[in-house]
Amino acid sequence: xxxxxxxxxxxxxxxxxxxxxxxxxxxxxxxxxxxxxxxxxxxxxxxxxxxxxxxxxxxxxxxxxxxxxxxxxxxxxxxxxxxxxxxxxxxxxxxxxxxxxxxxxxxxxxxxxxxxx
Numbered sequence: 001x002x003x004x005x006x007x008x009x010x011x012x013x014x015x016x017x018x019x020x021x022x023x024x025x026x027x028x029x030x031x032x033x034x035x036x037x038x039x040x041x042x043x044x045x046x047x048x049x050x051x052x053x054x055x056x057x058x059x060x061x062x063x064x065x066x067x068x069x070x071x072x073x074x075x076x077x078x079x080x081x082x083x084x085x086x087x088x089x090x091x092x093x094x095x096x097x098x099x100x101x102x103x104x105x106x107x108x109x110x111x112x113x114x115x116x117x
Contacts, residue, residue, distance in 0.1 A: 005033070014116045015077075018107035077117035084111050 012029050016022035044055040088111050091099065099111060108115065 011116065015108060017110075017113055021107045074117045077115035081114050081117075084114065087111055 008029065009026075012025045013022055016025045043058050044052050048054045088096070096112075103110060105111065107113065
């Protein structure tokens with residue numbers, strides 16, 4: 001059955017772009033997955049057997065709530081990429097080279113970094 005976990009792990013890893021950020025983001029992601037497992041154990045309860053109507057409705061509501069969140073994240077990434085493209089494309093090749101060689105910006109703070117979405 002389909003599971004979004006692998007996509008989210010890849011997304012977190014790709015958009016971190018540094019070992020430090022990737023470590024922190026992966027740890028936070030893992031903590032929220034574990035928190036979800038704790039909450040998930042309380043969705044399908046004994047008193048809801050055998051059809052689990054309440055549990056299914058709760059999962060359906062969570063899924064519906066996740067859709068706008070994912071769309072907002074995508075819109076944010078598109079906006080950030082366009083903002084950086086505007087600055088980056090206004091620079092000359094020499095300015096881009098100097099930026100790459102001298103910038104103190106790291107990981108996803110760099111002007112030449114683009115978020116995957």
